[in-house]
Amino acid sequence: KVTGINQVAIVVKDLQKVMENYWNILGIGPWEVFDWEAPLVYDRKYHGKTAWARDKIALAQVGAVQLELCQPVEGDSIYQDFLMEHGEGLHHLNFLVDDVDEAAEILAKEGFPSIQSGRWGPPAAKCAFNYIDIKPLRTVWEPVHEGEKVGAEPIRYPKDPAVVSPAKVKVTGINQVAIVVKDLQKVMENYWNILGIGPWEVFDWEAPLVYDRKYHGKTAWARDKIALAQVGAVQLELCQPVEGDSIYQDFLMEHGEGLH
Known part of the structure; x- marks a missing residue:
C-alpha cells in the first residue's frame, strides 16, 4: 500500500x-x-x-x-x-x-x-x-x-549555495500530481485495489461549479470528471475529459493516458 x-x-x-x-x-x-x-x-x-x-x-x-x-x-x-x-x-x-x-x-x-x-x-x-x-x-x-x-x-x-534564484514566481511545494485517463471510474478502482490509494472524491468538473473557463486565452466550454485522493502530502488527481475544448483531451490525442 x-x-x-x-x-x-x-x-x-x-x-x-x-x-x-x-x-x-x-x-x-x-x-x-x-x-x-x-x-x-x-x-x-x-x-x-x-x-x-x-x-x-x-x-x-x-x-x-x-x-x-x-x-x-x-x-x-x-x-x-x-x-x-x-x-x-x-x-x-x-x-x-x-x-x-x-x-x-x-x-x-x-x-x-x-x-x-x-x-x-x-x-x-x-x-x-x-x-x-x-x-x-x-x-x-x-x-x-x-x-x-x-x-x-x-x-x-548552482555551485554557490549563496546564490538566489532570479525567479519572480517561486514554487516551494508540489501539491498535486495529475493523470489524464479515459475511464476515471475504472482507473480509480484500480488504484484502490492495487496500491490501496483512496478514498476518492469525484466531481463533475463543469458549470456551474467551474466558471470563467478559458482555453488558450479564449472563453471556452467543456465538461470533465475529476477524482481526488490524498497520498501523504500530495494529492493525486485523475482527469477524464467528457466533451468540449480542454488540455486533457489534447493530451489524450497527443500522448495517450498518463501523467499530465
Missing part, C-alpha cells in the same frame, strides 16, 4: 538546460547531479535481464516531494524508450518501501513485471529501485529503498 508519493520524475534530453530553467523560472533548486552508472549503480536489469546503461539524474527537493530529471546517455533504459515513444515529459512516481524486492515480487505475482531495476551506493545501505509499469494505473510506479548515503559526491547547481 502506497502511503506517500516521494518523488515525481521527468525524462529530458538536456538535463543541464532543463535544470537551469527550473531554477530561473520557478526557483526550484538547488540541484544535485549524479552520473547514474557503474560503479555507483550496479545489479542493473532491463525487463528482467542484466543490462548496462549510462544516465544522468538531477534531484531537487520541492517541499515534501523530490523532483527528479532523468537524461538517458547510452545503453538500454526505460528513459530512452520513453523519449522515443512520447518525447520529453513526466515519467514516473516513486514511493518508499522497506524491501524493494518484496514489493516487486508482490506486484509481479499480480501481473505487473519489472521493466527496470538496480541498486546503488554502499551495499550495506541496501539502496534499491524497481520500476513497475502498472498499466491499469496509467503510469510507472517505482518502489524505492533509500539509505543514508548515496555513495557519490554530486555536482551541485
Whole structure:
C-alpha cells in the first residue's frame, strides 16, 4: 500500500538546460547531479535481464516531494524508450518501501513485471529501485529503498549555495500530481485495489461549479470528471475529459493516458 508519493520524475534530453530553467523560472533548486552508472549503480536489469546503461539524474527537493530529471546517455533504459515513444515529459512516481524486492515480487505475482531495476551506493545501505509499469494505473510506479548515503559526491547547481534564484514566481511545494485517463471510474478502482490509494472524491468538473473557463486565452466550454485522493502530502488527481475544448483531451490525442 502506497502511503506517500516521494518523488515525481521527468525524462529530458538536456538535463543541464532543463535544470537551469527550473531554477530561473520557478526557483526550484538547488540541484544535485549524479552520473547514474557503474560503479555507483550496479545489479542493473532491463525487463528482467542484466543490462548496462549510462544516465544522468538531477534531484531537487520541492517541499515534501523530490523532483527528479532523468537524461538517458547510452545503453538500454526505460528513459530512452520513453523519449522515443512520447518525447520529453513526466515519467514516473516513486514511493518508499522497506524491501524493494518484496514489493516487486508482490506486484509481479499480480501481473505487473519489472521493466527496470538496480541498486546503488554502499551495499550495506541496501539502496534499491524497481520500476513497475502498472498499466491499469496509467503510469510507472517505482518502489524505492533509500539509505543514508548515496555513495557519490554530486555536482551541485548552482555551485554557490549563496546564490538566489532570479525567479519572480517561486514554487516551494508540489501539491498535486495529475493523470489524464479515459475511464476515471475504472482507473480509480484500480488504484484502490492495487496500491490501496483512496478514498476518492469525484466531481463533475463543469458549470456551474467551474466558471470563467478559458482555453488558450479564449472563453471556452467543456465538461470533465475529476477524482481526488490524498497520498501523504500530495494529492493525486485523475482527469477524464467528457466533451468540449480542454488540455486533457489534447493530451489524450497527443500522448495517450498518463501523467499530465
